[in-house]
Amino acid sequence: MGHMPPFAAADTRYASMPYRRCGRSGLKLPAISLGLWQNFGDINPLDTQRSLLRRAFDRGVTHFDLANNYGPPFGSAETNFGRILKEDFLPYRDELIISTKAGWDMWPGPYGGMNGSKKYMIASFDQSLKRMGLDYVDIYYSHRPDPFTPLEETMGALALLYKQGKALYVGISNYNAELTKQAVAILKSEGVPLTISQPNYSLLDRWIEPDLLGTNSDNGVGTIVFSPLAQGFLSTKYLKEVPGDSRAARLEWVRNGLTEATIGRIKALNGLAHARGQSLAQMALAWTLRDERITSTLIGARTVEQLDDSLGALANLAFSAAELDAADQITRGDPDIFTAPAKANGDDLRADPDYRA
Numbered sequence: 077m078g079h080m081p082p083f084a085a086a087d088t089r090y091a092s093m094p095y096r097r098c099g100r101s102g103l104k105l106p107a108i109s110l111g112l113w114q115n116f117g118d119i120n121p122l123d124t125q126r127s128l129l130r131r132a133f134d135r136g137v138t139h140f141d142l143a144n145n146y147g148p149p150f151g152s153a154e155t156n157f158g159r160i161l162k163e164d165f166l167p168y169r170d171e172l173i174i175s176t177k178a179g180w181d182m183w184p185g186p187y188g189g190m191n192g193s194k195k196y197m198i199a200s201f202d203q204s205l206k207r208m209g210l211d212y213v214d215i216y217y218s219h220r221p222d223p224f225t226p227l228e229e230t231m232g233a234l235a236l237l238y239k240q241g242k243a244l245y246v247g248i249s250n251y252n253a254e255l256t257k258q259a260v261a262i263l264k265s266e267g268v269p270l271t272i273s274q275p276n277y278s279l280l281d282r283w284i285e286p287d288l289l290g291t292n293s294d295n296g297v298g299t300i301v302f303s304p305l306a307q308g309f310l311s312t313k314y315l316k317e318v319p320g321d322s323r324a325a326r327l328e329w330v331r332n333g334l335t336e337a338t339i340g341r342i343k344a345l346n347g348l349a350h351a352r353g354q355s356l357a358q359m360a361l362a363w364t365l366r367d368e369r370i371t372s373t374l375i376g377a378r379t380v381e382q383l384d385d386s387l388g389a390l391a392n393l394a395f396s397a398a399e400l401d402a403a404d405q406i407t408r409g410d411p412d413i414f415t416a417p418a419k420a421n422g423d424d425l426r427a428d429p430d431y432r433a
């Protein structure tokens with residue numbers, strides 16, 4: 077445990093976080109959840125990871141979101157989380173909602189690449205349990221659609237784990253509205269509810285507004301949105317330069333999104349946040365929660381300071397019509413910078429000549 081003292085959770089941990097019902101299920105999620113995609117790999121200091129998880133839980137964040145391939149390297153976020161869980165959080169297991177996923181590239185060969193086969197979904201699930209030291213997860217997701225695997229097979233794998241009690245709830249991520257309707261129907265025929273959908277959504281990526289959000293809601297499916305800060309763009313950090321410790325400095329595809337037009341939108345949104353007395357990150361998070369159909373907004377944080385700033389969004393979740401209008405003027409009609417609708421339909425795999433179906 078390094079030099080950190082043993083963990084005793086704060087008595088005040090449920091004092092200020094709102095919890096929202098996930099679709100038509102009995103499950104409630106915190107308005108802000110924490111994801112372990114980028115900042116919990118072996119390249120990140122374990123003490124910082126532990127401090128982030130402790131601080132989040134002390135402030136009412138009961139939901140931690142993982143996937144088989146979070147790291148780097150793949151699997152390391154689950155392993156690190158499992159270690160911290162064992163050392164700090166086991167007395168609180170029943171206060172936690174832990175999710176994981178499979179669907180993207182994970183291990184070599186035909187069974188561990190991008191796909192939705194039963195073989196992959198079940199084997200990956202068992203690996204995830206081992207890495208995290210768990211005997212069940214709260215939510216298991218199909219991480220992305222696979223156009224070459226019958227949806228019945230992928231949903232059948234989720235249904236099997238649900239019926240075995242190994243996944244208390246099941247979900248889908250990066251699926252479009254049409255595939256979501258099909259997933260709901262297939263799972264229903266197995267007697268299994270689709271509880272949650274995880275798409276990306278932010279002021280700079282509004283693709284779920286026309287169809288997916290309504291489809292989820294009509295079918296009793298909750299929506300948890302990821303990358304609500306658009307990889308950190310919805311903060312002031314990129315207004316002058318690309319800081320050396322930032323995600324854009326590390327990842328080229330993120331850096332490529334930093335066009336002049338996007339910087340212009342970020343500046344305008346920053347003015348709006350300032351007028352509301354919030355940081356831009358806080359306003360961006362509050363904005364994703366303005367619609368009650370959104371169960372939770374799923375943040376990433378690299379430092380405890382970022383986490384605290386982001387959780388400060390809860391102090392002002394209300395928007396006037398004029399503020400919403402102003403945000404629309406700045407963002408609506410602009411291209412979504414990190415959304416690939418082709419991915420939500422599986423078309424990216426259909427089009428990839430290197431992809432082995």
Ligand SMILES: NC(=O)c1ccc[n+]([C@@H]2O[C@H](COP(=O)([O-])OP(=O)(O)OC[C@H]3O[C@@H](n4cnc5c(N)ncnc54)[C@H](OP(=O)(O)O)[C@@H]3O)[C@@H](O)[C@H]2O)c1
Nearest residue numbers: 111112113302303304305306307308311322323357375376
């Ligand atoms: N289902 C999927 O396909 C999928 C895909 C992506 C993510 N997710 C989930 O969603 C979670 C969140 O995604 P994300 O990390 O992209 O979310 P995000 O909140 O949009 O971005 C997080 C990054 O923004 C910066 N940041 C965070 N809080 C900040 C603050 N208050 N002020 C300034 N900068 C701040 C940090 O970047 P710097 O490191 O640059 O400082 C941080 O690493 C993931 O961990 C994962 O659980 C799911």
